[in-house]
Structures are given as C-alpha cells and as structure tokens.
Amino acid sequence: MKINFTKKEYITLLEMMHLAGWMLHSYRTDQPPDRQAHRQLEEKILSLAREFGCDDVVQFDQKLNAHFLTREFESKVMPFIEEYDDDNLWTELTERLVWRDVVRAVGREKLPTLTVEERFEAMEPYDKKYNDEFQEHGLERLEIVSGPVPTGRN
Numbered sequence: 001m002k003i004n005f006t007k008k009e010y011i012t013l014l015e016m017m018h019l020a021g022w023m024l025h026s027y028r029t030d031q032p033p034d035r036q037a038h039r040q041l042e043e044k045i046l047s048l049a050r051e052f053g054c055d056d057v058v059q060f061d062q063k064l065n066a067h068f069l070t071r072e073f074e075s076k077v078m079p080f081i082e083e084y085d086d087d088n089l090w091t092e093l094t095e096r097l098v099w100r101d102v103v104r105a106v107g108r109e110k111l112p113t114l115t116v117e118e119r120f121e122a123m124e125p126y127d128k129k130y131n132d133e134f135q136e137h138g139l140e141r142l143e144i145v146s147g148p149v150p151t152g153r154n
C-alpha cells in the first residue's frame with residue numbers, strides 16, 4: 001500500500017504525531033518496550049522530511065542516529081497540549097474529588113451495591129459543587145487541611 005501526502009498534510013501528520021508522542025513519552029524518562037513500535041514509526045515518518053521539503057521542521061541528530069522535530073516546530077504545537085492539559089486538570093480534579101466525597105458519604109461497603117443511577121444521583125451534588133467552585137474561583141480556595149482524614153462510613 002502506498003499513501004500520498006501533500007507537504008501540508010505531511011506537516012499536519014507531524015503535528016499529530018508530536019501530540020501522540022507527548023502522550024506516550026513526555027512524562028517518562030525510560031523507553032519501555034511496549035512503546036518501541038511507536039518510536040520506530042515516528043522515526044520512519046520523520047526521515048521523510050527531506051522528500052517533503054521540510055528540512056526546517058525536522059533535524060537529524062548524529063550522536064543518537066535519529067530524527068527529531070525542531071524546537072520551533074514543537075513550540076507551534078504546544079498550544080494544543082496546553083489547552084488539553086488545562087481542560088484535563090479541571091476534569092480530573094473534579095472527578096477525583098467527586099468520587100472521594102461519594103465514597104465518604106456512602107461508604108466503601110455500600111458503594112458496590114448502588115445501581116448506576118444511584119451512583120450518578122450520589123455524584124450529582126458534588127459534581128455541581130466542584131464545577132461551580134472551580135469555575136468561579138479556580139484553585140484560589142483549594143487548600144490542604146491537616147488533621148484526621150474523614151474515611152466515610154466504611
């Protein structure tokens with residue numbers, strides 16, 4: 001099979017590949033075996049840069065014997081990552097706090113006995129509370145309180 005790309009499509013592919021690579025590798029210092037195939041495909045695609053007239057976007061590192069996107073190109077993709085990270089922060093923070101509070105209110109023992117509808121019903125007031133709070137105040141009123149941790153009804 002052969003796939004033909006225009007230069008513009010190739011650059012879009014590089015952007016998407018960088019976003020995927022960020023998800024797979026940005027928080028890691030190692031290269032686990034289950035991600036080697038991703039890096040190999042990335043190398044294969046980056047090695048085509050010259051054919052697409054994209055030498056200004058991709059550079060080759062002699063020491064590592066590998067191709068990399070230029071810092072300038074990466075910086076153009078960062079707004080997508082920052083937008084995702086910002087949205088993900090509020091979503092994850094809200095969901096984890098809601099779940100924590102539901103476990104405290106209902107108790108770990110009773111939680112598995114709730115129907116899906118009952119779980120959503122239990123979550124709703126906490127979800128509204130945290131969404132309203134974060135929308136109005138951001139992190140301004142979020143604090144760590146020392147002392148005993150409430151454990152719910154167990």
